[in-house]
Amino acid sequence: MAVGIFDSGLGGLTVLNAAQKRLPDVNFLYYGDNARAPYGVRDAEDVYQLTKAAVESMWDKGCDLVILACNTASAAALRRMQEGGLPKGKRVLGVFVPLIEALTERQWGDNSPPREVAVQHVALFATPATVASRAFQRELAFRAIGVDVEAQSCGGVVDAIEDGDLILAEALVRSHVDALMRKMPHPEAAILGCTHYPLMEEIFQTALGPQVKVFSQGTLVADSLADYLQRHPDMYGAGEGGYFTTGDPSRVSDRATQFLRREITFQAA
């Protein structure tokens, strides 16, 4: 059995890590399209085609359920894939909804009408493609009213992380937080709307200040996955799992090992 976790590159490892801790008996198949990362500077059609091809390859490897642990892919491809019809017995889920349910203090699947919530000023940090899609604001509007969202498109951060240049990534995060705070000086909450950014979470928190509650997706998505698998015990899939990349397996393994602080070995997808 293996549940699929997909990202354009290394960011989905932040979701995988939390999912492995939350569900130690489940095998996971991780697929990073590192050769084509970053997705966040591509147009929606391109992201859709790349995501669809990767997910189909994960189905071929035995996954029945694939989590798009990538906000950019969730924004550009999830709804289109679901509406286009999935093969029998296959499912794809994204990463926005668990995050927005946490922000709006909703239980899983609470579809009651939008209402006022505790937070009113929310900073969203995401890739250029996710910001342009406005998918986060759309999902939020289904659940909450009166929330002011200021989005900051964080160019360069994913490239720096993929290249292992954490000094550059830190400098870029600080400058994106400064830019956001010029537009919204007192956010109450900040959303790390790209799965690469939790690798920089301390830098975001320090730059934002301790009064800002930072939401990132790892544990939220892991909890929601645990809940989903309990309700759908037929979705564990087949196959062994493992770590697959379209990039250079030895380079990607080194970076992953550095980020997760444990040995991770990728193989060619």
Ligand code: DGL
């Ligand atoms: N980790 C991905 C996300 O959550 C994206 C990045 C990218 O490839 O630009 O959006």
